[in-house]
Amino acid sequence: MRALDWAEDEAALHGRPLRIVHASVWERFEGATPAEDLPDGWTETGLQETVTNAESRARQRRPEVRAHAEVLPGEPVDVLVQAGEDAFALVVGHRRHGALMRHLSIGYIGPGVAARAWCPVVVVGDSAAEGPSADRQVVLGVAEGTEADAAHVAFALQEAHARGCDLVAIHARGRRGMRETRHDPSGLGSSPAADALLSAAVPAEAALECGVVVHRQVVDGPAHHALLEATQHADLLVLGVRHRHGAIRRELRPTHHAALRHLPCPVALVGIRWPN
Template sequence: MDRPVTVGVDGSPSSRRALDWAADEAALHGRPLRIVHASVWERFEGATPAEDLPDGRTETAALQEIITNAESRARRRRPEVRAHAEVLPGQPVDVLVHAGEDAFALVVGHRAHSALMRHLSIGSTGSGVAARAWCPVVVVGDSAAEGSSADRQVILGVAEGTEAEAAHVSFALREAHARGCDLVAIHARSRRGMQETRHDSPGLGSSLAADALLSAAVPAEAALECDVIVHRRVVDGPAHHALLQATQHADLLVLGVRHRHGAIRRELRPTHHAALRHSPCPVALVGVPWPN
């Protein structure tokens, strides 16, 4: 059975944007679409309460409306995609992480919060899922633009220690190929690397090392095999600045996330949080192995 593109919905505008993106992704890769809504009430004896909501509906009717509307929306947008919606019992993060175990990709929305909540990283299902899921997670934020950009690029963040053919590199190449667009691989040199460059005898040591890192991370052979044109860029300064600037006209930003062997959570670093909060395009977080 084909692994589905799985998307979490709750009836909010951010989840509708995630649903639209997931439907497009399923069509792009010829995958079925699984639409999931998490209900805490379903945990209690497998039933929702019968009390009326303020608008006169019961909880059961409200849940049914969410999944029915979501399934109809997906089928209107992409009639060629096999879509199925269901309600699963449990907390949203737990439900989505479990639902993503057999997913081609797991798509979630990400709502903007108050300045205090952003500072404390509180209240984000998207961040919670991204930190715990083992499959690729695509977070579609409030600022994500509708449809593909005119420039049609997939942006790949390459950090130090990225192994050739790492999972997130393969994911980025696959997405660029499916979209028929170029892949832009970006490595941001640290402040120390910039200082080393200024003190090197010919002044090129760190630059050459950074170029070699990018070439090893995204081998020419892999790009040729995927029929994708790859642009490799070394930039100076903080990674999140460089990546956010590059995503102004991009279809997708792909970042690797370290996952320690046996650990429950993946390590979301400041660059990941900045991308999730501020990227103007969807952000894909893909697990990469932790170096021994």
């Protein structure tokens, strides 16, 4: 329900309809799944009620959003990837703890969808705060090689503009960058290369065009530590995901998996090739 609420608020921000999808193995195999393989209290009727209740909840919370719920046959990742082919964004919940995740392996759905979907995928964890944060900021992770026209940069600027908040662009330097700083005769504690990377990735002209205030930060240490610190009160973290060479699937790196497991805010994984 937390992911549903986030998706509905996102639809309202951008003036878009909301499509609520449930992937049903029963629909695919016509009820062949034995009842003893299901968690206690789960039935086909119960799942249909969940979908109906989700649609009712969405319409009551945001009457201005055109919401529609449906049940589609197939495995969750396959269904969601196909449903998100022409979507503005695909939002999924991610339960980090509890017996239900261990029983159904729900933990794989978020990363599985993010690795294959062509639209931005937003993963809302069960520890995400309800509603926007008091600080109202969007955080953008900037890795080496990020260009100004990268899709995740454009997406982050768009999200910050829609929320009327600032964008914090962060680049975390590893041990190499920290060695550069220690040998920097200026003593300013900042690497010119890292500063140039952030300026090139999020140029002032793009921020001015979107009407977004951008704060650029270079942080020492591992990326997941820097992002954990920066997102304690953030509305959203945006990370870029590159495609493997010659493959359709995106390459989720350790930083992506760490973000999905530990960060306190929703995480948007955006393929570098995603068009504006």
